[in-house]
Amino acid sequence: MPDPIAIPDDVKIDREVDARGSFCPGPLMELIRVVRAAPVGSVLAVLSSDPGSAKDIPAWIQKAGHDFLGAYAMEGYIRFVVRKTH
């Protein structure tokens, strides 16, 4: 796990979902859930301790056409941040 990285000050997270330890439905499902429900323009974050998320989550964000704002390594988990664009 890389060293912790701080989220830039100009990124304000509207909603964060803690999916650490979630195997089923899993962090990506949790992210899709909040993206579906959030207003366009929202900045959303999901916390994941699943190593598979590093590939899955950016891939889905790209496929769905939202803005991937970054993956921030914390202690034992990663915070993925996305802006809903449509």
Added chain:
Amino acid sequence: MARATPRPTIAIVGGGVGGTVLANLLARELDKDEAQIVLIDQSGQHIYQPGWLYIPFNGQDPQHLERPERSLLRHRIDFEVGVVEQLDREKQSLLITGHAGSGSNEALRYNYLVIASGARIAPEEVPGLPEALADGRHVHHFYTEEGAERLRQALHDFRGGRIAVAIGGIPYKCPPAPLEFTFMLEEYLRKRGLRERTKITYYSPLPRAFSIQSVSDLATPLLEERGIETRTFFNVAEIDDRRHLMRSLEGEEDAYDLLVIVPPHRGALIAERSGLADAQGWLPTDRATLEVKGQERIFALGDVTDLPVSKSGAAAHFEASVVAERLIAAIRERTVNPREGCYDGRVMCFMETGYSQATRIEFDYEHPPVPPKPGWLYHVEKSLFSKAYWYLVPPARV
């Protein structure tokens, strides 16, 4: 009329797995003098929902999936059939309407409240889905008894074409269910001699067949062997039933002759009316204590929570014993036993893979599942469990 009792009242909303197990655990442990236990359920009937999956394939008599809730509760539990219309957190009071036989309104004062009211399906969240379901010719689901019965008829009448199995919203109850349905559908069509004339496509919302990598690794070769196409990253966003098309959140579209869709789900109405729920009606719940966040003396368990665990009877069952320990500790003014009073994310379920085979999925927050190779024994175990359910689970014998 408001009731006042000298002993504390524990009000439990919802007579599903979680509410029923919790009520019976409390009634077993607490003396009558220690607490009044009231369970309120809107239908009065307890339903074994996992059985709906088998109805479309003529594998389940719906009559065996239902029993009166009262018959499953210990005598000392006060049971009321009614709809909780309002929650007044300041007065610690519930407004209940539609009592059987009276139709009157009643305020129930509580000292502790447990919301175990479950999830409901919300087809209106996918444009075109309510109309397609009402039309009833090409789009179906198995998330209610009536829906599963209509799907059984549709499959009975099916003579070949494209069948799509897709997911219309996240989260939904029993995450493996659409995959199980797909495997069982393939077997059903083969036995009826329709397999060669049918293209089956499973649409996964994720980059693989199932969210859990190990389960996905097990399911993918089975899907391939059986000629079932898998399309990934497809979250249904819209249905155009006139043209037999569905569009995805990811901007793609595909055609079907028969679409079996997992409808979107929301938390039960009482959760939304409580003012405590998020935009989808789920209650923000502490992942260990199961307290509704920011609320003293209010707990949530089962499908109505926003926890990142499967919406399943098993999760509700395990959560019930956690809430029971916390309530008993509070009433007896002792400290909570952290081993029994903290939910560890435990879930256990069986997953059918068709041809009388199944596997077993068990995990918690710390331990990912390691599903064994599908076998006949797990299928038999699942089948036996569904029969033994009434004797084991609601009375909290396991």
